[in-house]
Amino acid sequence: MCSKFIKKELILSLLMFVFKRGMVFLSKNDTEFIKLIKDLPERFSFLMTVRNTNLRVSMKKSNGVLIYAKNQKEFDLILEFSNLCSAFLVFAGFMPQYQAFSEHRLSIKGNISDALCLTDAINRLQAVIFPDIISKKLIKEFEGSSLKEKSLFAKFYLYALLLLR
Amino acid sequence: MYYEFYCPVKIISGDNAIFNLPNELDRLKAKKPLIVTDDGIKKSGIIDSVIKMAFDELKKPMPLIFSEIPVESSTKAVEKLLNFFKQNGCDSIIAVGGGSVIDSSKALNMLIAENRDSLQELAGVDIIKNRGVPFVVIPTTAGTGAEVTSVAVIFDEDSKSKMAFASSLLMPDAAIIDPAATQTLPKKLTASSGIDALSHAIEAYISIQSNPISRALAFEAVKIIWESLPAAVKDKENKQARENMLNASLIAGMAFSNSMVGIVHSLAHSAGSVLHIPHGVAVSLFLVAGVKENAVASAKELSELLNAVAYMNEYRGTTKQRAERFIYFLEKFVNQIKQEAGLPLTLKDAGFTKEQEDEIIKLATRDGSSIFSKVALTKERAKNMIDAANN
Ligand SMILES: [Fe+2]
Numbered sequence: 001m002c003s004k005f006i007k008k009e010l011i012l013s014l015l016m017f018v019f020k021r022g023m024v025f026l027s028k029n030d031t032e033f034i035k036l037i038k039d040l041p042e043r044f045s046f047l048m049t050v051r052n053t054n055l056r057v058s059m060k061k062s063n064g065v066l067i068y069a070k071n072q073k074e075f076d077l078i079l080e081f082s083n084l085c086s087a088f089l090v091f092a093g094f095m096p097q098y099q100a101f102s103e104h105r106l107s108i109k110g111n112i113s114d115a116l117c118l119t120d121a122i123n124r125l126q127a128v129i130f131p132d133i134i135s136k137k138l139i140k141e142f143e144g145s146s147l148k149e150k151s152l153f154a155k156f157y158l159y160a161l162l163l164l165r
Numbered sequence: 166m167y168y169e170f171y172c173p174v175k176i177i178s179g180d181n182a183i184f185n186l187p188n189e190l191d192r193l194k195a196k197k198p199l200i201v202t203d204d205g206i207k208k209s210g211i212i213d214s215v216i217k218m219a220f221d222e223l224k225k226p227m228p229l230i231f232s233e234i235p236v237e238s239s240t241k242a243v244e245k246l247l248n249f250f251k252q253n254g255c256d257s258i259i260a261v262g263g264g265s266v267i268d269s270s271k272a273l274n275m276l277i278a279e280n281r282d283s284l285q286e287l288a289g290v291d292i293i294k295n296r297g298v299p300f301v302v303i304p305t306t307a308g309t310g311a312e313v314t315s316v317a318v319i320f321d322e323d324s325k326s327k328m329a330f331a332s333s334l335l336m337p338d339a340a341i342i343d344p345a346a347t348q349t350l351p352k353k354l355t356a357s358s359g360i361d362a363l364s365h366a367i368e369a370y371i372s373i374q375s376n377p378i379s380r381a382l383a384f385e386a387v388k389i390i391w392e393s394l395p396a397a398v399k400d401k402e403n404k405q406a407r408e409n410m411l412n413a414s415l416i417a418g419m420a421f422s423n424s425m426v427g428i429v430h431s432l433a434h435s436a437g438s439v440l441h442i443p444h445g446v447a448v449s450l451f452l453v454a455g456v457k458e459n460a461v462a463s464a465k466e467l468s469e470l471l472n473a474v475a476y477m478n479e480y481r482g483t484t485k486q487r488a489e490r491f492i493y494f495l496e497k498f499v500n501q502i503k504q505e506a507g508l509p510l511t512l513k514d515a516g517f518t519k520e521q522e523d524e525i526i527k528l529a530t531r532d533g534s535s536i537f538s539k540v541a542l543t544k545e546r547a548k549n550m551i552d553a554a555n556n
Contacts, residue, residue: 098373098537102373102425102537103374109290110290111288112290112329112532112536113531139541
């Protein structure tokens with residue numbers, strides 16, 4: 001899945017773009033998602049990067065919704081993937097975040113309970129954009145009915161997958 | 166399967182091991198160490214008798230002592246400790262105590278390494294970048310395993326919350342395990358910290374991060390605890406049992422430092438801070454409930470642990486049956502220890518009221534320990550565990 005024939009960097013930048021767009025969209029429109037990020041403090045900021053690359057996603061919470069934080073220098077929470085392969089596995093939905101963390105593929109700098117909050121929100125995003133068969137594998141168990149109700153975002157995922165071949 | 170395992174701590178264990186302390190300090194090139202401890206330990210005489218003797222024998226000066234570490238390590242205490250360390254020109258640390266003393270010493274070492282005055286900016290995982298000064302630990306309780314772990318928890322007096330620190334750079338250079346150090350441990354503390362160690366071993370064994378090394382360690386720890394904890398609780402003069410428990414707690418510490426704990430600790434952390442009960446007591450209330458929640462997801466692992474606690478004739482049966490058998494033995498074992506030591510048997514005995522339930526559930530589901538659990542800590546599961554701990 002992490003073969004050298006795949007242009008991981010290119011696909012990752014696309015997946016990260018989908019991720020960013022998805023997070024912003026859900027923070028405005030998805031009641032489940034809004035509930036999950038409620039506990040994050042206002043102006044909370046986070047950065048996701050891949051070690052030794054320029055790939056990055058930076059976002060912050062502003063007026064209750066998530067927005068891009070392009071020029072931000074300091075972050076409350078930094079999630080760093082150990083290499084392209086690790087980031088690819090997670091962003092493409094092949095590996096759950098908790099597993100990446102447990103295998104030292106993903107390091108967390110900052111407050112752990114904020115990281116847990118964000119993880120739940122990302123899980124929700126993945127439940128929305130990925131087909132059931134994938135998102136079920138990514139999430140240990142879901143509280144209530146979060147796995148139901150899908151949206152058109154699934155299209156983005158299929159688009160990215162097509163590019164893999 | 167991918168895993169990483171790390172434990173750079175030199176272990177010196179056995180009767181009279183403390184007499185090697187001056188040699189270890191020499192090896193680490195420590196010239197002016199500071200003993201960090203609490204008032205209770207200082208009064209107990211371990212330092213004035215055993216440790217002093219170790220230095221006197223070699224005609225070496227007795228190190229300075231800082232004994233103002235509170236029962237719950239706090240930012241204020243660590244700042245005071247840092248000042249004392251600097252003012253006296255110390256160059257190394259000897260922690261003599263339980264979890265609070267060891268965590269405070271780790272925090273001190275972090276501040277020295279990073280050349281900072283306050284801990285707030287260092288909270289989190291892998292924030293610190295530099296190694297501290299030579300650091301030796303002599304544990305006086307058998308439970309936390311803090312002498313070999315990469316984590317520390319300090320209460321922040323400003324935000325009134327607990328700050329967690331995790332980095333392999335927090336690990337001490339050496340741990341000296343000597344039964345003389347636990348001689349004055351009260352029965353309740355022997356029992357609750359022993360159950361804490363047991364939960365470290367079991368949770369590390371069933372964690373998603375468990376690996377062949379941590380499982381081997383955790384299995385051995387469970388075996389030793391089963392054999393020695395009842396004897397250590399019953400009779401504090403039983404030196405062999407106390408030495409065994411110190412070893413088991415250290416071995417379980419090595420296992421969980423590399424494989425992490427799980428939902429038992431999530432509930433224990435949250436109930437501990439809401440009910441203001443010691444960590445070991447909180448763990449003893451949730452251990453069985455938490456393992457029961459894992460009965461299906463971790464049936465294979467739990468069935469393996471049966472081999473550590475029962476006679477051969479118990480080993481037969483399906484995986485599910487053996488896992489259930491292990492849980493049956495575990496419940497019996499924990500209850501016996503709690504009764505023998507006079508620990509609270511239910512959450513209610515520990516002062517729990519229904520109004521506190523929501524707060525405990527909320528904090529538990531936001532606790533980092535559950536990341537490494539096979540089963541998710543949903544609100545319903547946390548509630549189940551509270552109900553079970555109340556019966
Ligand atoms: Fe513990």
